[in-house]
Each structure stands twice: as C-alpha cells, then as structure tokens.
Amino acid sequence: MNTRTSQQEPMLLLEKVNKQFGGLQAINNVGFTVQPGCIKAVIGPNGAGKTTLFNLIAGNIPVSSGTIIFQGQEIRGKKSHEIARMGMSRTFQNIKLFHGMTALECVMVGRHTRSCAGFLAGMLSLPWTWQEERAIRSRSMELLEMLEIADLAGTEVSSLAFGQQRAVEMARALAAEPDLLLLDEPAAGLNIYETAEVARLITAIRDMGITVLLVEHDMSLVMDVSDEIVVLSFGSKVAEDIPANIQKNAEVIKIYLGEDETV
Amino acid sequence: MKTRKLLSLTALALLTAGLHLFTVLSGTQFYLTQLTMAAYYGLVVIGLGVMMGYAGQISIGHAGFFAIGGYLSAALTTNDLTPFLAPGLIRWLDRVGLLVHGQDIFGDPLMTVSPWAACLSAVTVTALIALLIGGPVLKLRGHYLAMATLGFGIIVYRIFLASPFFGEADGISEVPGFQLLPATGLLGPVIISGDAAHRVLNYYLAWGVLLLGMALLLNLIDSRAGRALRSLHSSEEAAEAFGIDTARCKVQVFVLSAIYAALAGSLLTHFNGGIGPGEASVMKSVRYVALVAVGGMTSLWGTLVMGVGLTFLSLRGVFGSYDDVVFGVILIAVMLFAPEGVLRGLFGRALQRFLPGRQT
C-alpha cells in the first residue's frame, strides 16, 4: 500500500492548471502528482501562488483551465464541501477557526463528514444521536490530547494563543480522517520548539496513512519531512524533485537568493 | 450541558407559574393577556435569534413570515371559501372534516376551513415561501442580505395592505378561537382564544409553546447540525472545507425561523381574534432584530428574556406613542454600547455560567 510506484493511481493529479485573477496569472500551467502515502511540499517565495493552488485543489475557487483529479475524480464543478466529503481536509494559512466555539467544539466540526445526525434529529435530540455525539466528542478529545491541548478543550478559541490556535486547526483537520491533508504554512509564527513538534506531527500523520501536501516557508522543516518538493515562482513550476536535489538546484537557489531563507 | 439545559428550562416553567401566581396575588390577572401575547412574540424572536446570532444571517423581513402565518390562518377561518374551491374539492375536504359550515352576520352561509387545517396550511405555506426565496436570497451576504429581506418584508406588507381577501387596511377580524382539544369529561375544551374565560389556559398554552420552542432550539445548537450553523458565522470557507453545505444550512435555519414566526403569527391571530397589516410592517421586523440584538445575539436565553420582557412592556403601553422610536433607539444603543447584548453587558460572565446555549 505504501509503495510509491508510478503505476499506482495518484492521490492527486494536477494537469496544466491555470488561474487568472483579472490580468494576474496567479497559477501558470502547473502540473504534478501526489502519490498516496507521501509528503509532498510546495515551496516558493511570497506571492508565488501556493495558497491559490490550495484553494483550487480544495474547490474554493474554480480553475481557469486545466484539470485537477482527486482520488480518480475530477473536481471541476464540485463544491468545496463535496470535495471535503471525498476525503480532503485542510488547515489555513490565516487561521480560520470558528469564533464563539470552544476548542473542542471546533474540532467536533471537523468530524462533520464522519457523522450524520441532521437538523431534525438534532432539534429533537433523538436518542440515537446521543451515541454519535459521544463518539464525536471522544474522538475530538483524543485529537486534542494528541496535540497536547486537551486542557484547553473548554476554552473559547479566540482567547487561545496563536500556537494553540494552530494546534486546534490541525486537530480539526485530522478529525475529518482525510485521505489527503493540505497544510498551508503549519509552522508560520511558531518558535523552533513548536516547529520541531510540527515536523514530528507531520511525519506521524503520514504514518497514519494520510497523504500530506504541505506549503511551508521553513526550509529545514520542508527538507526534513518531505518526500518530494515542488517549487513555484510567479505561478509557474520551476522544479520538482526530492529534497536533496532541490537543495542543489541552481534555479531554485537563484529564486531564493536575496530572501532570508537558505536552501 | 444536558442538566444545565434541563435546569434552565425548569426555571422557565417555574417563572411561568410564578408570574401567574404574582398576577393572582396582586390582582392583576389582566396582565396575563399581554404576557400571552408576549410569549408568542418571544417565539418569533428566538427563532430569529438562532438565525441571526448563531448562523450569522440577518433578516429584516421576519414580520413578513409572522404575517403570512397569521393572515392565512385568519383568512381561511373567516372568509367564505365557496367561490374559491371546486365543488369536488369541497366534497372531499368535507369528507375529511376540514371544512366548517356556518353563517355570517347577515345569515348567509359561510364556508371556512377548520382552525387546525388553517394553522397547519399557514405554517406549511410560510415554510415553502421561505424555502423558495431562501435559496437565492441567502446567497447574498451582509448588507445585501439585509436589503433583500427588507424588500421581502415590504412586498408582503403591501400585498396584505392591498388585497381585499386579506381585508386591506382593516385586516381581518372575527377570527374564531382555535380548539386544540375538545371538551373531555370534567375538563373543558382546550381552545386558543382571547376570551376572558380562557385567559389562564391561554397563558399556559403560549408559554408552553415558547418553552417547547426554546427546548428544540437549545437541542439544535448543541447538535451536529447546530455546530454546522454556528461554523458558517465565522468562516463559510472553513465550514465548507469540513464538508458543511453552507448554502443548505442557511436555507434550513431560514425556514426554521420562518416556521417559528408563522406559528406564532397563526396562534396569536386566533388568540387576538384578528390581525392587521401593522403586523407585517417593516417596523415590526426591525423590532424583532432589535430584540435579538438587545438579547445578545448569541444568547438564546438573553433573547428570550429581553424579547418577552420588552414586548410585554410595549404591549402594556409603557412606551406610549413612542413605541417604535423606543425600539429604534434600543437597536442603535445596543450596537453602540453593548454589542454583546444588555444582559451580558450588565452581568457579564457571572450569568453565563448558569445559562446553556450561550456562547462565550
């Protein structure tokens, strides 16, 4: 199952994907595949189009042209929530938690696709929903424990520290038990200890059988955890390779020259 | 959570009995009439509260739903429907016992629908209308949604005002009482009517409906569907990313709140024995919004307390002819000084501990 051969159906396949915002070519003819069970990173300078790429994959915005195939199905025309139900979940670069909810409740929303009680069942609080509710709650609690924020379960999310909010986002994304997890800069704004923790977590997630697509500026994190790296610059793919080769790639070094990051 | 919910609902039941006792002891039983009416208006306000406070979708047209519920109930139980229905349909409706044959004040035959059937169809039609307009309208956000719902309210108001079937500017009067249960043994009939003989019964009926409505909403907001509703308040994008069909969610809560409003409209119309176009007016819609805001948006209990309390004062005429002014001022003042609601503004977190269904 974990053999990454090219014969295997890819988890995610992008082909000649383009996205224009008015006159701006945010994504330019980008194509790559993500094989099941691996960690793939997308790197590139600010404004390269990484988040845009994620938004296209998650179905938040439509592609201008090209195809994106997730688990063998084209996502064109599918709504974001339909794609989520196909087994994709994500975290956001600018944290998007649900204000007014506790950390636990936020994570419980993550289990939406894994539960089914509807509007009427909820209003009537039908007995069968109690069991489902208990299951949602206990699974969400486990994830908060895994992320070491179980003590904050009852705290309202907007009063959490930044790093804790990131952890809640991660727990919520994992609650969906996705096949593919999109992480948009999971270590941004975290200190080196927290970043190391995130690196461990990402590999642990991969070992749980979840495929990871990662956007991250922290190069040591990217080099440590990724199996493959795609480099974007001004919306175009300039390289795609294993970390060791990316570090030696002359064009990539040129792109990053003048930035603080060292490749 | 569950015990707190039960405790607070029990408190509401005790308050209901307590208020009754108070009116008996102080010889002010006539308050019960306005308390009954206030409870029905409270039903509208908590329904709107879930939609506005929790799902974050504003509606400045809810008086429209209230009025559709009320007017349909009134029209179906008072107007002679003979010219509107095919003879075959009349025979069929007669057979299932949905028609009432009587005489109007001139002794002419009058064929109407039974209150049960009228109320159910009024609520159903309102729900369908909400479903129909909810789809396109709820695609709008913020100001645009406010404008569209306002527009809906105005249209409904003008239709009732213009239509002879709905009594034009006079509205509809002589609406019969709504017999919920026939008399059995020693007990008299259970009937919704403003008749002084049924005053106490109607008080408990109205507050019972409010309590039940509240219980259902409290259940909802703590459920899977409720969390979905609440999630789209802060980020529809994130909600969608977790498999929540935000468009559907919004329509569901819109229809739910419309049903609450229509049911209140129907029952109150039978209680009052009539309804007038004022109930559909924009000022009424604004008032409901103000009551949700003053109750604290995301606090169903705050909404219920302020909604029923202020409505009672208004019905007692405390605000005199400045009634609408007061609610307008309340809306502005709340937005400026206590966007979290007056109860929370005053008592803060101390109160919060005791009330479920209220978000921090």
Ligand SMILES: Nc1ncnc2c1ncn2[C@@H]1O[C@H](COP(=O)(O)OP(=O)(O)OP(=O)(O)O)[C@@H](O)[C@H]1O
């Ligand atoms: N909705 C939008 N409308 C118009 N332009 C957009 C939109 N979203 C992104 N852009 C533009 O597309 C380009 C790529 O932005 P994007 O956020 O994808 O970059 P990024 O690689 O994620 O950058 P960062 O590392 O700063 O997060 C930028 O020039 C941005 O201004």
Ligand SMILES: [Mg+2]
């Ligand atoms: Mg980005």
